[in-house]
Amino acid sequence: MAKRTRAKSQIGRGEAAVLLIPSLLPIMVLSVTPLLIGVFLAFTDARLVRNPEYHFIGIDNFIRLGGNSMFWDSFRIGIIWAVSVTVLQLVLAMGLALLLNSGLRLQSLTRVLALIPWAMPPVVVAIMWRMIYSANAGPLNAALGGLGLPSSINWLGDFKTALPAVIVVGVWVGMPQTTVTLLAGLQQIPRDLYEAGALDGAGAGRLFTAVTLPSLRGIIASITSLNFIWNFNSFSLVYVMTEGGPGGETMLPMLFTYLEAFKNRNIGYGAAMGLVLVLIVVTLLAVYLRAQLRGDKEA
Amino acid sequence: MPKRLVRTAQYAGLGLYIVFLGFPLLWLISASVKSSRELNSLTVSLLPSEWHWENYSDALARQGLIGSAGNSLLVAVASTGLVVLISLPAAYVLARIKGAARVVGTGWILVSQVFPVILFILPLFLILRTLHLTDSLVGLTLVHATYTLPFALWMLQGYVAAIPFDLEEASAVDGAPRLATLRHIVFPLLAPGLVATAMFSFVASWNEFFFALVLLQSPDNYTLPITLKMFIGGEGKVALGPLAAGAVLAAVPSIVFFSLMQRKLISGLMSGAVKG
Numbered sequence: 223m224a225k226r227t228r229a230k231s232q233i234g235r236g237e238a239a240v241l242l243i244p245s246l247l248p249i250m251v252l253s254v255t256p257l258l259i260g261v262f263l264a265f266t267d268a269r270l271v272r273n274p275e276y277h278f279i280g281i282d283n284f285i286r287l288g289g290n291s292m293f294w295d296s297f298r299i300g301i302i303w304a305v306s307v308t309v310l311q312l313v314l315a316m317g318l319a320l321l322l323n324s325g326l327r328l329q330s331l332t333r334v335l336a337l338i339p340w341a342m343p344p345v346v347v348a349i350m351w352r353m354i355y356s357a358n359a360g361p362l363n364a365a366l367g368g369l370g371l372p373s374s375i376n377w378l379g380d381f382k383t384a385l386p387a388v389i390v391v392g393v394w395v396g397m398p399q400t401t402v403t404l405l406a407g408l409q410q411i412p413r414d415l416y417e418a419g420a421l422d423g424a425g426a427g428r429l430f431t432a433v434t435l436p437s438l439r440g441i442i443a444s445i446t447s448l449n450f451i452w453n454f455n456s457f458s459l460v461y462v463m464t465e466g467g468p469g470g471e472t473m474l475p476m477l478f479t480y481l482e483a484f485k486n487r488n489i490g491y492g493a494a495m496g497l498v499l500v501l502i503v504v505t506l507l508a509v510y511l512r513a514q515l516r517g518d519k520e521a
Numbered sequence: 522m523p524k525r526l527v528r529t530a531q532y533a534g535l536g537l538y539i540v541f542l543g544f545p546l547l548w549l550i551s552a553s554v555k556s557s558r559e560l561n562s563l564t565v566s567l568l569p570s571e572w573h574w575e576n577y578s579d580a581l582a583r584q585g586l587i588g589s590a591g592n593s594l595l596v597a598v599a600s601t602g603l604v605v606l607i608s609l610p611a612a613y614v615l616a617r618i619k620g621a622a623r624v625v626g627t628g629w630i631l632v633s634q635v636f637p638v639i640l641f642i643l644p645l646f647l648i649l650r651t652l653h654l655t656d657s658l659v660g661l662t663l664v665h666a667t668y669t670l671p672f673a674l675w676m677l678q679g680y681v682a683a684i685p686f687d688l689e690e691a692s693a694v695d696g697a698p699r700l701a702t703l704r705h706i707v708f709p710l711l712a713p714g715l716v717a718t719a720m721f722s723f724v725a726s727w728n729e730f731f732f733a734l735v736l737l738q739s740p741d742n743y744t745l746p747i748t749l750k751m752f753i754g755g756e757g758k759v760a761l762g763p764l765a766a767g768a769v770l771a772a773v774p775s776i777v778f779f780s781l782m783q784r785k786l787i788s789g790l791m792s793g794a795v796k797g
Binding site for chain 2: 242248251252256263314317318321331335338339341342343345349350353354358360361364397451455462479483484489497499500503504507
């Protein structure tokens with residue numbers, strides 16, 4: 223063991239630094255530095271113009287933001303979107319993972335299908351679903367018509383249906399990763415736990431709540447946290463599908479902030495929005511993960 | 522419940538999933554070979570009444586599509602090369618040293634997910650503008666490489682960690698110089714992981730939309746996703762057939778790569794999930 227440790231430390235500090243620098247440099251210059259400047263910009267009145275002049279204006283942006291009802295509308299939509307997509311992703315992915323773990327045929331076909339949404343460019347996904355949702359010549363309305371249901375719904379153009387419609391697409395895109403992760407978790411659960419439970423006379427439902435769910439607790443907590451962050455920060459999919467319309471019904475916070483920063487050219491104000499969103503998301507996550515952790519201890 | 526009934530219900534469920542996941546793609550492919558007349562008609566069917574393969578040549582002939590595909594390819598290949606080149610040594614170090622650096626490395630991946638790109642892109646835009654790298658494929662390549670790097674590093678260090686250190690030790694004990702050990706022992710074992718990482722970087726860059734949207738201004742520089750978005754933008758009606766064809770073409774590289782590395786990705790994710 224001692225020898226092993228010595229061998230491991232064969233990589234000297236200097237050597238390690240030399241090998242790490244090529245990776246650290248671009249991350250520092252193009253990722254950490256912009257982040258810090260971004261935080262700073264939130265306290266200025268910077269605008270996206272040639273030869274800009276910045277003034278430090280303290281927390282003015284944040285005070286203004288407090289009274290910006292359009293921003294908070296967009297925030298509310300963002301929360302509805304992120305929570306619905308994350309929960310539906312989890313439920314549907316759990317169903318699929320359980321099916322894929324129960325020795326059915328057609329498994330490999332389903333696995334490939336389940337991964338395709340993940341590989342596709344968001345723009346292509348958006349174009350594809352715009353065709354599915356097409357009011358006049360879309361297969362969705364045609365199918366509803368075939369069943370004798372209302373068949374002229376303008377899914378992405380109607381105030382009532384636009385948000386649910388984009389949520390479905392969000393679920394479609396995000397299901398693969400969640401399914402694969404849950405499936406990996408399922409395959410880690412020792413068989414004898416189920417056998418013992420079955421001997422005690424537990425049915426399938428009881429086994430799921432007593433064995434499966436507790437075993438997957440950690441994985442569920444981490445994948446839902448990640449999904450929530452990704453969904454809340456999502457931009458491309460909805461931007462290409464609706465550009466935030468109709469009438470702002472699908473105006474996710476990132477779309478709103480993007481428009482403020484690059485169309486209205488208020489980058490200081492936009493940065494303040496970004497910062498507020500990060501703080502809220504981190505707080506929500508902290509509360510959620512704490513509750514999960516506490517549950518873990520009690521369990 | 523009788524076992525038979527359970528199985529039937531399971532297959533019905535699986536069938537629903539297959540339709541939900543697979544139908545949209547099938548529809549896109551079907552739309553890509555339909556005539557405009559059929560696409561705008563009220564009778565909707567999955568199989569086209571006539572096959573219009575010329576949608577594909579139309580899509581390619583359309584101004585800018587081939588050029589943008591070329592731009593996408595250039596940026597994806599260059600950023601992939603860059604990512605592999607700079608992440609390889611770092612991944613090796615991360616996998617072979619203990620403690621803090623690993624935690625910081627993986628921690629950064631999570632942190633970089635929390636911050637929305639919008640917060641990065643504002644100052645990044647200003648930085649790149651002073652370097653005259655906005656509206657430039659070089660600038661976009663750098664940005665893509667930087668944002669793929671954390672995840673690529675994480676993937677690659679996992680593959681390095683899977684190579685038993687004893688192999689390296691044995692070779693060192695035999696008196697082989699360190700570089701020779703790396704070249705003849707570590708590198709061949711790492712090759713599949715390297716390929717997977719490269720594919721991931723390629724697809725990430727090829728699919729990327731937001732940075733390209735913000736950074737690129739002149740149509741000559743547009744990448745494929747931006748050009749496709751412009752097709753459906755405010756500039757009037759587009760022919761749906763060629764649009765679908767263009768979308769299929771844009772999805773092909775990522776789907777091909779994905780099917781090739783399917784197993785690798787799943788096993789990589791699985792080990793990640795189990796460790797996490």
